Amino acid sequence: NAGVMQNPRHLVRRRGQEARLRCSPMKGHSHVYWYRQLPEEGLKFMVYLQKENIIDESGMPKERFSAEFPKEGPSILRIQQVVRGDSAAYFCASSPLSLRDPTNEKLFFGSGTQLSVL
Amino acid sequence: AQSVTQLGSHVSVSEGALVLLRCNYSSSVPPYLFWYVQYPNQGLQLLLKYTSAATLVKGINGFEAEFKKSETSFHLTKPSAHMSDAAEYFCAVSDNQGGKLIFGQGTELSVKP
Numbered sequence: 001n002a003g004v005m006q007n008p009r010h011l012v013r014r015r016g017q018e019a020r021l022r023c024s025p026m027k028g029h030s031h032v033y034w035y036r037q038l039p040e041e042g043l044k045f046m047v048y049l050q051k052e053n054i055i056d057e058s059g060m061p062k063e064r065f066s067a068e069f070p071k072e073g074p075s076i077l078r079i080q081q082v083v084r085g086d087s088a089a090y091f092c093a094s095s096p097l098s099l100r101d102p103t104n105e106k107l108f109f110g111s112g113t114q115l116s117v118l
Numbered sequence: 119a120q121s122v123t124q125l126g127s128h129v130s131v132s133e134g135a136l137v138l139l140r141c142n143y144s145s146s147v148p149p150y151l152f153w154y155v156q157y158p159n160q161g162l163q164l165l166l167k168y169t170s171a172a173t174l175v176k177g178i179n180g181f182e183a184e185f186k187k188s189e190t191s192f193h194l195t196k197p198s199a200h201m202s203d204a205a206e207y208f209c210a211v212s213d214n215q216g217g218k219l220i221f222g223q224g225t226e227l228s229v230k231p
Contacts, residue, residue: 004161033218040127042208042223043162056218091161106152107219109161 004029004094005074006110013082014118021077021113025094032075033107034067037089049075079115087117120145120211124222132230137181137196139225141209144190150212151192152219153183157205165207168192179203204229 005024013019025032030051035043045059049069060067064082069075079086093107125140143149150169154162166177173185183194192209206226210219 035221042124043221045218045220048218093162106164106167107162109154109163111159111161 004092004108004110006090006092006113008113009111010114010116012116012118015083016081019079019082019086019115019117021079021090021092021115022074023077023092023094023110024074025092026096026108029094029096029108031095031097032069033093033095034075034077035091035093037091037112039088043091046077082115082117084117087115089114120149120213120220122209122211122220122222124207124209124225126225127223128226128228130228130230131199133201134198137194137199137203137227139194139207139209139227141183141192141194141222142190143192143209143211145211151183151185152210152212153177153181153192153194154208154210154221155205156208156224162208165194199227199229201229201231203227 004026007022011019032049034046036046037043047060047067048056052071064080066078089112091109091112093109095107121144123142131137148170152167153165155165156162165181166175166183168175168185176182181196183192185192206224208224209222212219
């Protein structure tokens, strides 16, 4: 059973371009979370999705950022018109159940996508 | 709202010495608490979690953490540090709506020979 797969590992974009980050959750996982890690900072929650639905997007910037988790295919985090401040490591995590379910083990994290904006 | 504070962004210990990484939480409901470790250029791996069972939780690689409600703390310890323990450690709390983990700022652990 493959782990959470994120691609690309490294993504370089120029200011104003679009960035698309992909996350394939573990098999059987229907809950996906996106986090952003800025240099010298912890992980900041961005968005929580459950197959075709956005459950919590309280951590997403109001503009330029969007996320989806379609019925088929990976979850996509899309950043339009990137700026230098978007440079960060973006981590995806998946889970088979809600985190409040006591039977749930944990979040499984991918290795992240390092976005660099020139 | 839930929050987590990790005291000390950098901790340095000698090999064989006690490791103590501090975490204090704020939660309006009984919390679920987690410790994760991140090695360079990798994602996070779960060390241990507390979900209202035993207050002393044992995790992987010899780590353990004790939930102290009176102190709102969940400090991570290991009796004897190993060079391979050098990494970034994150404490996290599950939010009361069950939708996400809220992470602390992280503590970078260095282990000196």
